[in-house]
Each structure stands twice: as C-alpha cells, then as structure tokens.
Amino acid sequence: MVNPRLDPEEELRQMSQRRPPYYWESLNFPELMKEYPPPPDYFNTIYRMPRDQIRDLQEKRFKTQIDRAWDVPFYARRWKAAGLDKSDIRSIADITKIPAYTVSDIRDSIALQPPFGEFMGVSPEDGKRMPLVIQTSGGTTGLPRAMLYSPRDREIMAILGSRRLTMHGVRPGDLVQVTRAMGLPNGGFAVREALWKYTGAVPVMTGSGNITPTRRQIEIMQAWGVSILVGFPAYLRHMALFARDEMKIDPRSLGIRALDSNLGVEDRKTVEDLWGARCHDFYGAHETGMVAADCLYRNGMHIQEDAFIVEILDPQTGQPVPDGSKGNLCVTSLFKYSAPLIRYNISDVSCKMHGTCDCGSTLQRLERIFGRSDNMIKLRGVNVFPEAVGALVAAESRSTGEFICVVERVGAAGQDEMTVMVEAADNSVDRAKLQADLQVRFREALSVKLLVNIVSRGELDPLTGLSKNTKANRLLDKRKS
Numbered sequence: 001m002v003n004p005r006l007d008p009e010e011e012l013r014q015m016s017q018r019r020p021p022y023y024w025e026s027l028n029f030p031e032l033m034k035e036y037p038p039p040p041d042y043f044n045t046i047y048r049m050p051r052d053q054i055r056d057l058q059e060k061r062f063k064t065q066i067d068r069a070w071d072v073p074f075y076a077r078r079w080k081a082a083g084l085d086k087s088d089i090r091s092i093a094d095i096t097k098i099p100a101y102t103v104s105d106i107r108d109s110i111a112l113q114p115p116f117g118e119f120m121g122v123s124p125e126d127g128k129r130m131p132l133v134i135q136t137s138g139g140t141t142g143l144p145r146a147m148l149y150s151p152r153d154r155e156i157m158a159i160l161g162s163r164r165l166t167m168h169g170v171r172p173g174d175l176v177q178v179t180r181a182m183g184l185p186n187g188g189f190a191v192r193e194a195l196w197k198y199t200g201a202v203p204v205m206t207g208s209g210n211i212t213p214t215r216r217q218i219e220i221m222q223a224w225g226v227s228i229l230v231g232f233p234a235y236l237r238h239m240a241l242f243a244r245d246e247m248k249i250d251p252r253s254l255g256i257r258a259l260d261s262n263l264g265v266e267d268r269k270t271v272e273d274l275w276g277a278r279c280h281d282f283y284g285a286h287e288t289g290m291v292a293a294d295c296l297y298r299n300g301m302h303i304q305e306d307a308f309i310v311e312i313l314d315p316q317t318g319q320p321v322p323d324g325s326k327g328n329l330c331v332t333s334l335f336k337y338s339a340p341l342i343r344y345n346i347s348d349v350s351c352k353m354h355g356t357c358d359c360g361s362t363l364q365r366l367e368r369i370f371g372r373s374d375n376m377i378k379l380r381g382v383n384v385f386p387e388a389v390g391a392l393v394a395a396e397s398r399s400t401g402e403f404i405c406v407v408e409r410v411g412a413a414g415q416d417e418m419t420v421m422v423e424a425a426d427n428s429v430d431r432a433k434l435q436a437d438l439q440v441r442f443r444e445a446l447s448v449k450l451l452v453n454i455v456s457r458g459e460l461d462p463l464t465g466l467s468k469n470t471k472a473n474r475l476l477d478k479r480k481s
Contacts, residue, residue, distance in 0.1 A: 066342070267394040
C-alpha cells in the first residue's frame with residue numbers, strides 16, 4: 001500500500017512553518033572552549049594542572065554524570081538491582097560500588113529495546129529539539145551498535161581528538177590523509193571533525209582501501225603533498241609495502257612527517273622504518289571517544305583526565321589493580337549526555353604507568369594496549385593474545401607482516417591448537433626456514449608452542465579483510481563454528 005501523502009499545499013505550508021533546531025544555536029561555544037580547552041590552550045591548562053585541581057574537576061563532573069545516569073533506564077535498573085540508591089554514590093571514592101558493564105550488556109540492552117537500546121538517554125524523537133547524529137561501532141561481531149550523539153557530546157569528542165592529533169605533530173596548514181573507514185563507524189568522521197574544526201589542518205579523507213584503492217591512496221599522497229598519515233598500523237604497513245614493491249616508490253620519499261595510529265602491541269619501529277617518519281600511539285573506542293594519546297616523547301599515553309576516569313580492573317575479580325599491573329580498561333566519561341558512560345569495562349588490557357613524563361604533563365599515563373581479554377586464547381595454561389603474535393610477525397623482515405591466528409580442536413582428546421598463518425614477503429623466501437624460525441621465536445616469546453603455516457603474499461586478504469576494511473581480523477576461532 002502506498003503511504004498517504006499530504007496535499008502539496010499543506011506540505012508547503014508545513015515546510016514554511018516548521019523550524020528545525022540549528023546546530024549553531026545548540027551550543028555556547030565560548031563556554032564550551034573554557035570547559036574543554038582545545039589546542040593550544042589545553043597544553044597550558046589541563047595538561048599541566050596540579051593533581052588536586054584535576055581531582056576537584058573530576059569530582060564535579062562525576063556528580064553531574066551520576067545524576068544524569070539515574071535518569072537512564074539502563075543504569076537505574078542495574079544500580080537498583082545492585083542495591084544502590086542515589087545517596088550511595090557521593091564521590092569518586094564510591095565508584096567501585098557501581099557495577100561495571102561490558103559490550104555484552106550493551107547488546108542485551110539493544111535486544112531489550114531495539115534498535116538503540118535502553119542505555120541511550122535520547123531518541124530520534126529528540127531531534128525535534130536538538131541536532132542529533134548517528135555513528136556506530138565497526139560491526140565486526142554482528143549488527144553495528146548505534147550511538148546517538150548530541151551536539152555537545154560530538155563537539156567535545158572533536159576537541160579531544162584535536163588534542164591527540166596536535167600531540168602527534170599535526171600543525172595548521174598540514175594536509176592529513178585519513179585512511180579510516182568513512183561510513184557508519186566512528187573512525188573516519190571523528191578524525192575529520194577534529195582536524196577540520198580544531199587543528200587548522202586540512203583533512204584528506206581517502207578512507208579505507210575499499211573506498212580508495214591503495215594505489216590511488218599513494219598517488220594522492222604523492223601528488224598533493226600530504227605530510228601526516230592516519231590509519232591502523234596494519235594498513236600503514238600494507239601501503240608502504242605496496243608503494244615500494246608494486247609501484248617502485250620508496251615510501252620514505254613521499255614526505256610523510258608523522259604517522260597517527262593505534263599501535264597496541266604492533267612494532268612501532270617496523271612502520272617507522274618503512275615510512276621514515278615517527279609513529280604515535282593513542283587509545284579510544286566507539287563508546288568513549290579519545291581517551292589517551294602519547295606525546296612527542298612517546299613514553300606512554302596521557303589520559304585526558306578532564307574527560308575520563310580510567311580504572312584498571314582484574315579480569316577475573318573485577319576489582320581495581322595497583323598502578324603498574326595489567327588488567328581490563330574500565331572507563332567513565334565525564335561529559336557524555338546522550339549515552340552516559342559509567343564504568344564501562346572495555347576488555348582491552350593495559351596498565352597505568354608510574355611517575356611522570358619528561359614533557360611536564362601531570363596527567364596519568366597508560367603504558368599501551370596489550371590485547372583484549374575477550375580475544376585471549378588459553379593454550380595449555382598459557383594466555384595468548386593474537387596482538388602479541390602480530391608484534392613478533394611484524395618484526396620478521398621475511399614476511400609482509402600479515403598474519404591470522406587459526407584456533408581449532410584436534411585429535412581424539414579435542415586439544416586446542418593455534419596455527420599462525422603468515423604471508424611470505426616474496427617468492428624468494430625459504431618458507432621452511434621461516435616457518436621453523438617463527439615457531440622457535442613464538443615458543444621463546446610466548447612460552448607455548450604455536451604451529452606456523454607460511455603462505456603467499458596477498459593470500460590472507462580474504463580472511464583478514466585488510467584491503468577492504470583497514471582494521472584486519474586476526475583471529476579465526478574454528479571451535480565456534
């Protein structure tokens with residue numbers, strides 16, 4: 001049945017009378033800049049703020065977020081079930097009383113109230129009073145998790161992103177090529193907003209290899225004089241090797257000054273040697289925005305503590321661990337309105353560092369991301385992260401750095417085995433020797449035997465999806481099939 005439509009005259013009347021909420025009217029920009037200063041003011045304020053002042057700022061914002069969260073059904077239901085009432089959470093000291101939650105709880109919330117879930121504090125209907133935008137997770141484990149953002153949420157996220165990019169060497173007038181996905185996922189658009197609005201640099205949004213083929217990415221970089229490159233480490237490495245081996249262009253000749261990536265356990269030096277440029281690390285997630293980034297000293301990632309409280313939790317007990325100990329990152333946002341974020345256990349494994357950085361910042365630092373606790377495979381009593389395997393493969397010059405870990409049960413006893421499929425750099429590589437050497441290296445570094453299967457260059461792409469998505473799949477768990 002065709003939907004009934006209004007009479008054209010009535011439609012015209014409604015168009016001429018219905019006023020939408022305009023973005024420029026939705027925010028007090030001068031006040032927002034004072035609350036969350038962008039560069040360069042950030043480096044003269046929050047970045048070097050005394051610890052007691054940072055704590056006072058966090059306390060004030062934490063209380064506001066707790067009050068907001070009680071109005072959101074997801075939190076009200078969970079907190080009441082845990083025996084909490086509004087008087088129980090008075091300060092950050094009470095944060096461990098609040099039950100943490102994971103992405104599984106978000107998925108359950110979406111199933112309970114599709115399509116946005118009961119963890120959202122706004123709905124599309126609120127678009128009548130404020131401009132809203134949807135961005136999502138990558139959707140690698142099902143339908144993408146949608147998030148509605150208010151103007152304030154989105155603008156603060158852009159400011160936080162601009163701080164990271166400035167720390168990584170972006171300067172006014174730079175052309176910054178962004179090889180992150182341009183679509184529903186946050187990756188590409190979040191970087192574009194940060195660059196365009198708060199750095200003075202010009203974003204060159206080539207997107208992933210699925211949008212702009214790698215050859216064209218290199219051609220644009222060369223022709224336009226790009227100076228900063230943003231992308232996942234695996235794709236940065238893939239681009240450099242493609243330029244060198246397929247296009248006969250030395251990537252170091254392209255004039256790239258700095259690389260912006262989320263390294264995790266990837267080998268920084270391998271990527272830097274290929275491009276002849278320093279590579280910087282950062283940490284953020286779809287639900288959180290930009291949490292932490294390293295500075296020019298590259299000695300840990302500075303947490304943006306005016307915007308987040310970061311805890312490190314024991315994966316088994318869920319209790320906080322001392323600084324210097326590894327555990328799951330648990331993030332509380334101090335600014336999100338549309339979807340408050342209170343004690344979100346992201347399951348990324350990291351640790352807080354002792355001491356301060358030579359840059360003079362007073363902010364706490366994360367060491368790096370060591371992998372995901374929910375992506376960890378236990379083999380014969382040893383915890384193995386695919387990301388740790390990748391760091392060892394990336395350091396091997398006889399490979400392209402491309403790999404995937406395949407886990408399956410073998411034999412009558414159903415013992416778990418992991419085979420690491422690794423691409424040879426070219427046909428001249430002695431595959432048997434590389435296989436043997438990697439098996440020894442894995443055993444030395446990871447304290448467990450892994451099998452190795454050497455394959456031809458490009459053969460893993462259908463499994464990893466690297467040429468299309470830039471964020472490669474590194475684990476194929478056949479036990480679940």
